[in-house]
Amino acid sequence: MIPYGRQEITDADIDAVVAVLQSDFLTQGPSVPEFEQAVAEYCGASHGVAVNSGTSALHVACLALGVREGDLVWTSPITFVASANCARYCGADVDFVDIDPKTYNISVAALRVKLEQAAKSDRLPDVVIPVHFSGQSCDMEPIRQLADQYGFSIIEDACHAVGGRYQDEKIGSCRYSDITVFSFHPVKIITTAEGGMALTNDAGLARKMDLYRTHGISRDPKEMTRQPDGPWYYQQLELGYNYRMTELQAALGISQLTRLDEVVGKRHLLAKSYDKQLKDLPLILPYQEKSNYSAYHLYVIRLKLDKINASHKQVFEALRAAGIGVNLHYIPVYSQPYFSEFAFSPDDFIEAEAYYREAITIPLYHHMSFSDQDLVVESLKSVLL
Ligand SMILES: *Cc1c(COP(=O)(O)O)cnc(C)c1O
Numbered sequence: 001m002i003p004y005g006r007q008e009i010t011d012a013d014i015d016a017v018v019a020v021l022q023s024d025f026l027t028q029g030p031s032v033p034e035f036e037q038a039v040a041e042y043c044g045a046s047h048g049v050a051v052n053s054g055t056s057a058l059h060v061a062c063l064a065l066g067v068r069e070g071d072l073v074w075t076s077p078i079t080f081v082a083s084a085n086c087a088r089y090c091g092a093d094v095d096f097v098d099i100d101p102k103t104y105n106i107s108v109a110a111l112r113v114k115l116e117q118a119a120k121s122d123r124l125p126d127v128v129i130p131v132h133f134s135g136q137s138c139d140m141e142p143i144r145q146l147a148d149q150y151g152f153s154i155i156e157d158a159c160h161a162v163g164g165r166y167q168d169e170k171i172g173s174c175r176y177s178d179i180t181v182f183s184f185h186p187v188k189i190i191t192t193a194e195g196g197m198a199l200t201n202d203a204g205l206a207r208k209m210d211l212y213r214t215h216g217i218s219r220d221p222k223e224m225t226r227q228p229d230g231p232w233y234y235q236q237l238e239l240g241y242n243y244r245m246t247e248l249q250a251a252l253g254i255s256q257l258t259r260l261d262e263v264v265g266k267r268h269l270l271a272k273s274y275d276k277q278l279k280d281l282p283l284i285l286p287y288q289e290k291s292n293y294s295a296y297h298l299y300v301i302r303l304k305l306d307k308i309n310a311s312h313k314q315v316f317e318a319l320r321a322a323g324i325g326v327n328l329h330y331i332p333v334y335s336q337p338y339f340s341e342f343a344f345s346p347d348d349f350i351e352a353e354a355y356y357r358e359a360i361t362i363p364l365y366h367h368m369s370f371s372d373q374d375l376v377v378e379s380l381k382s383v384l385l
Contacts, residue, residue: 002376003325005187005297008263008367016255020247031250036197038257039162043172045180045199047206050250051213054159054183056243057196058086058129061155061179063238064208065127067092074114075129075157076106077332077352083131083157084333094342095125096334098349102287104300104359105138106130107351108146115150124150131157134329135189135267135295136288137166140176159183160297162190163264167291172199179205184249189263189295190256192249208238216240266366267296270373274299274362277377281384282307284358298329301380302358308384315383316360322379327361 020031036048051057067073069091075083077096084094097114100107111128118124128147130138140156147154154177158164162182164171172180182188184195200206211218216238221228224235271294275285284302288294303312310318319326332352334344346353362376 001320001323001325002363002368002372003365004327004361004363006365006367007186007191008365010255010259012258013252013255016251017248020251023247025247027244027246029247031247031254032245035192035245035250035253035257038254039172039182039197040199042257042260043162043170043174043180043199045172045174046201047199047203049198049200049206049209049213050245050253051196051198051243052245052249053194053243054157054181054185054188054196055082055086056213056241057181057183057198058082058155058157059089059241060209060212060243061181061198062086062090062092062127063212064205065153065155065178067127071126072123073127073129074111074125075333076131076133077334077349078104078133078330078355079131079157079333080159080330081333081336081338082159083129084339086129087127092126094339096332096344096349096352097128099133099351099355101351101354103136103138103289104133104355105136106143108139108142110351111143111146115146119150125152127153127155129155129157131159132161132164132171132295134286134298134300135160135164136286136292137161137164137171137294139289139291140166144176153178156180159185159188159196161295162188163260164295165293171295174199174201178202179209184253184256189267189297190253190260192245192253192256195245195249195253211238212240213243214240215242263366264295267364268294270364270366270368271296271299273370273373274364274377278380281380283380283384296364298361299364300329300359300361302355303360303384305358310383312357312360318383319360319362319379322383324376324379325363328356328359329361332356 040048071092073087
């Protein structure tokens with residue numbers, strides 16, 4: 001089976017991890033801060049806080065912004081469940097904004113309308129989490145303007161998007177947001193096995209996220225409520241977690257980061273090749289905004305079902321049967337049984353529903369061979385034509 005995504009581990013990656021195994025620190029050593037600084041520098045952000053997953057990064061981001069019970073967080077329905085769950089961990093309510101029919105990112109027009117209505121009913125969101133779907137940035141500049149107008153904070157869920165750009169800046173610069181979050185899961189652009197990072201230009205938010213990832217414990221006398229009892233003394237200031245990244249993961253991340261631009265460049269070549277080879281099939285191919293340079297985490301096609309003699313499910317099954325590891329990103333989050341108590345109506349998410357009826361993710365990873373790509377293209381042709 002050709003998977004839809006897959007990590008690449010080089011000899012240099014292995015050497016970096018082995019060196020840590022032979023060193024004094026498996027956790028809480030020098031590699032994590034080095035990785036944080038390298039990612040922050042790459043993105044042009046002031047601070048990076050490494051944690052053990054993208055999900056944890058979203059959670060500490062919400063905590064640092066003060067999300068709590070009774071608050072409201074909005075995100076996209078076409079995302080991984082973690083984009084919404086981070087708000088639920090804090091006891092906040094969740095709502096969704098329909099997607100843009102071309103980019104599949106959160107629709108700025110729908111966001112504007114929903115904000116106008118929310119202002120009238122006095123139930124504005126405290127935080128909005130735009131998700132850079134498939135690696136292409138949301139249109140952040142107008143979202144920032146709406147944030148200033150309506151007074152919400154912004155967390156960019158950039159789990160798909162490390163290595164991409166919006167306008168002339170790297171995703172992760174946090175130019176238009178409070179915090180940006182990455183995941184380093186093996187199917188993503190670069191990997192630390194499990195792992196994630198939250199970036200910010202706000203030193204206060206960075207310090208809070210740092211506290212929340214290590215039990216809420218501080219060893220800094222300036223942050224304590226009284227003089228330390230002695231050199232052993234620490235204080236727990238908040239209810240934090242153990243979300244630390246290990247030294248092994250950070251060393252792997254540092255090594256992987258050196259290849260990031262090359263990896264994303266290769267993904268673009270493969271995507272262009274798909275664009276060319278699939279253009280005459282009854283499909284809608286990924287749309288790219290001029291102001292964006294996608295990290296191309298996913299290559300999503302949409303079936304023109306009125307021009308195909310098979311159902312969505314039949315096409316999906318036929319591709320799987322042909323050894324193509326297709327997938328569907330994502331099932332609309334509001335339709336998950338866990339969210340049923342909030343009684344969302346699919347009628348409020350026309351574009352997300354239409355997308356879900358037609359979308360299929362086909363394999364794309366930077367070290368995919370052109371012959372594997374040809375096999376994907378040939379299989380699609382034989383299923384669709
Ligand atoms: C992968 C992913 C996450 C969660 O990242 P993990 O590292 O797997 O916890 C969150 N949001 C989106 C959009 C993702 O794709």
